Amino acid sequence: HLENLPKIFEESDEKFQINYLEKLTELIAKLPDEVIFELDALDYLVQNILNDSFEWIKYEAYPACLTLAEILSHRAAPNKFTDTKWLRIEKCVRKGSVNPLRNKKNPTVLTPIKKKFVSFFSRKVVFTLAKLLPVAKDNVLLVSNKISDLDATFMPIYQTIKQKHPEKSVRAYMKMRPEDNHAMYYLTYFWNLGRAKYVFLDDYYYQLYSIRMRKEAEVIQLWHAAGAFKRFGHSSLGFKDSISLDFETRAHQNYTTSVISSSDLKPIYAEAFHMDETKIEAFGLPRLWKLFDQDYKEFRLDYFQKMYPLLKGKKVITYAPTFRGNSEERKAFQLELNLRKMKEELGQEYVVVIKLHPLVSVETQVPEDLADFVLDFSGIEMNDVLIVTDILITDYSSVIYDYSILNRPIIFYAYDLEAYSLERNFYHDYLDFVPGPVVATTEEAIKLIQTNQMITGKLQDFAEKAFEYHDGDAAARIIDYVMQD
Incomplete structure (x- = not known):
């Protein structure tokens, strides 16, 4: 109901406002950082209560408003202090007054x-x-x-x-x-x-x-x-x-x-x-804690299945290619995997998730006829995607190290291996090093999946050598x- 708060505050008396602000302060004090930062909950509160709704807050509720500002400042992410609306919150705390909330200047955008x-x-x-x-x-x-x-x-x-x-x-x-x-x-x-x-x-x-x-x-x-x-x-x-x-x-x-x-x-x-x-x-690496935390993995799997009903009852194939070329060439990046062929052959048992590299600026548009088979997860953190992935298809991405922790199959779709070797090259011989089968066509990848020939003897040994510690600490x-x- 946050978007309705200005109207709610306009129509409420000081008793309601004080009670609301005090309860909200108690709640924020208890929330874990992961919830606050990931959901940007505090940004919404600052915008909807201490900015958009402030003109309707009664004088008697000012102390409760200041207490809320103090807890918001204390719980804020460490990158918020250059945000104009958060600067007003910090100023409130320093001055011990809600007066800075009256200042509604827009952010200073430099030419x-x-x-x-x-x-x-x-x-x-x-x-x-x-x-x-x-x-x-x-x-x-x-x-x-x-x-x-x-x-x-x-x-x-x-x-x-x-x-x-x-x-x-x-x-x-x-x-x-x-x-x-x-x-x-x-x-x-x-x-x-x-x-x-x-x-x-x-x-x-x-x-x-x-x-x-x-x-x-x-x-x-x-x-x-x-x-x-x-x-x-x-x-x-x-x-x-x-x-x-x-x-x-x-x-x-x-x-x-x-x-x-x-x-x-x-x-x-x-x-x-x-x-x-x-x-x-x-x-x-600090970010790998998710892959070692069983409770988190179960939570994230349950979350994805509720948010994306298409995943229920299906195995997940994630296609995560790395980028190619310079910044201009990345804009023209094309998916080489034949998704329609995969749907035709694997659609009864699997769904495909697309996870593009962050440096690929092109936006994936899932065709209408593939909407019941393909999901674009490019905007979701990689290790969260890996948790719900049953089979990973990639090429030259270092995501193979992360995914090896889960001991699940990897298919290497290296359709342009020779050209890519000239662009970046590798520390090891590619074909000898990778812990999974290498294919050059969609049809080869499909056959491996259908015949369950994806796991090689290299995978567990690969993970053991890649990580000094096998924990989230x-x-x-x-x-x-x-x-x-």
């Missing part, structure tokens, strides 16, 4: 020229000044250009820090959103970056390319991909998808620790990042190591 100026000023002046001050030992930054909210990598890191080190101040600078105050984003980001003791990232992050972090800072690369399948970093130089030695050097120059899934991979990551092997730690190991002082 391209102003954005360049503010970015340049923040990087050259604000960051430099911040580095001159003592390091803020309790400041932690989570940074990414690929996602707008905490994902399965950053969420367990954030929760573990709050649990083990509640004195730490955690701020997240994710991909900028329209509702962000852009000037505030740049200025506070480079100020906090210059003073931070800990910075966590999980991918390339261009804001670090042209700067040198202070010597006391710990920059922890969590790297988004498990294992080492396709070449990356310095190891990819000379292949079509690589850029330059200078680019790779600047991209990885600030790392103080890199986290990987297995000690066997240390030489590969040392080469890729040009790091000393002593700075590479095999603690496991990677975040705890990382934080215990990084923050041991």
